[in-house]
Amino acid sequence: MKLLENLNEAQREAVEYNKTPHMIVAGAGSGKTRVLTYKIAYVLKEKMCEPENILALTFTNKAANEMKERIIELVGKKASKIWMGTFHSIFARILRAESEKLDYRPNFSIYDREDSISLVNNIITALNLNIDLSPSAIHHKISHFKNHMISVDEYIEHIAKTSLDRKIGEIYKEYEIRIKENNSMDFDDLLLKPIELFNKYPRVLQHYRGQFKYILVDEFQDTNHAQYELIQMLYNRLVKICVVGDDAQSIYGWRGADIGNMLNFEKDFPKTKIFRLEQNYRSTKTILKAADSLIKNNKDQIQKTLWTDNPDGDKISLMRCSDEKDEAFQIARRIKKEITSRKLKLSDVAILYRINAQSRALEEALRREKLPYKIIGGVEFYRRKEIKDIVGYLRVLANQDDEESLLRIMNFPQRGIGNTSITKMIEFARRLNLTLFQTMGRIFEVIEVKERIQKNVKGFKQFLDKYISLKDELSLSELTSAMVDELGILRMYKEENSAESMQRYANIQELLRSIQEFTENNKKATIDDYLAEVSLISGIDQFSESDAVIPLMTVHSAKGLEFPVVFLTGCEEDIFPLNPKFDEDARLEEERRLFYVALTRAKEKVIITYARSRYRFGEVAYQARSRFIEELDPETVDEVEGIGKGRSRRKRKSYYDEFYQEGFDEDYNQERRSLRVGSRVVHELFGQGKILAINGQGDMQKVSVDFEEHGTKHLLVKFANLRLI
């Protein structure tokens, strides 16, 4: 059979196995995704299953779309009927169909992180709580509870101990009430509500068990408890299940993903058969060797072998840069070199970083060097203020109970409804058990609101009513354009005429274009349809290999992708690994896995860069290079001295002059002048130690010193009286 010719022996076995639950455990680039793709194609070709009986869960929408396309190529159009998507999108779809059973309406809104945080914020204000945690930290906790399926009652009764915990409990409780009343769900709900649904309605579960006869999960190492529970629920003896993962690539622990899911699978699913793939088709021997030497430093991992027939290839280049600008320019120049020497397309080169904030300097340099690029993810298109404003309007038109969205647009553009009046309206709404939208319809009863403002509210309500009633008459695209026009938002940004406002102007036009496109693809598309799609769109979904641009993205976003050349930037302590707390091994190990993921994206060449100094939080920070660099097998790494080579650097003085001039005040005495990352110092009280980092300047300059006897201390240089040894 032709299909299987494109696979090696081990892969073929995994594809052909179709009996008990099975798990494919294999390292990077060994063809896990390929096996999953071919497996589905094989199942369809052998008619073991109809396409609509297959449930394939991927990590991103992009991965799902690509896999589906590939399967269509292999077995034809019928494959488009496969249920393929992320856990979130698939279960959102199921929830829309079954919403009434959970006392929701099908037009429920989906809250992203920002919406959730804003809800938390509103709750803190409404409850008049005095709490030290930021709304974002609280939301993180709530999300953690939900991910771990800790209910409000359970938390309040059994877990909350301190008074802070009790406050968090109160917020959590109110959060769940409010989000429900808003006919809205957050990302966690998209996984939890289906569990609730299946528990409450065994017949519904029965239905979906009958529906999904073959379940396949990619990137299984990054599933969380709720996702695990869901596949356990959907599984029974008649259902076939195959999961695929690499524990070394688990990088979403911070949001509830648990490698334990891979370890438990064998126990929880009867007669599990494990497959291993050991041949890597992606990378050179050198890259694999480097990646292996790094990941060996992690304690807990499933034993795996990985080898390749590919050539040795180039060593990893390690580029030292003076600061983030220098780094960016060296990268830009190096890209030009690599593209010509390797005859590559722009999209064959990826620039990866740990945090989005690093992209600024890179963008600037690429722009100046006239290299087309695209930021993937980052401040995602749909998360920008101006876009969320418009989407906020659409959400209210679709779901008037969505109070968060209503609050967002209430006074944008400014229409003279300020905070005080809004608070009064909300108080009124709660008192009479009305929604905010209903309250707007009865605004003249809210006597606390001034008459002039009541009129503004009435005007706004009429505006919304008008477009709500136009929903059935105009197409999605016509409706949005008309509304945006009447709102005068575009005009407003144009008149402001700043660089920022023009960018916003352009973004809104882009949004209108994309809505138009959406409408053209489906003439009957409703606002609900559109929102359902955009709420779950992710940054990486916007990336296409066929664009002639250099992709810039976080390492997280690069998961599952591959590029001939990969630049891994900002490899300094405190950036990558980011915030390594010395006592948190698990966190550090996850950072190491992330580094491993970054390395293994490359087919031919990896270039690692680090900068001696970098602007962070508005101040210059001096950091040692990443410990992960030191962990790489030295035979695989080639240090290139980048400083002074390039055009933009040549004009400057020597590297050292620059280093001291920018980092230290003139009047510093000799001793302080030569404090450097890595210097050994003595402190009167703490004894000997090594400088880990230097932050800030002048009197505020601080050093982090790892003392042999006393551990790490952060000291003000001015008072520390450190002596060099």
Add this chain to the structure above:
DNA sequence: AACTCGGTTTTTTTT
């Protein structure tokens, strides 16, 4: 009561 300006706090990674 809303708006505006300046000072303060707050920072991963994302479905």
Add this chain to the structure above:
DNA sequence: AAACCGAGTT
């Protein structure tokens, strides 16, 4: 660097 908050202004 950007969002947020609060005091002073319209």
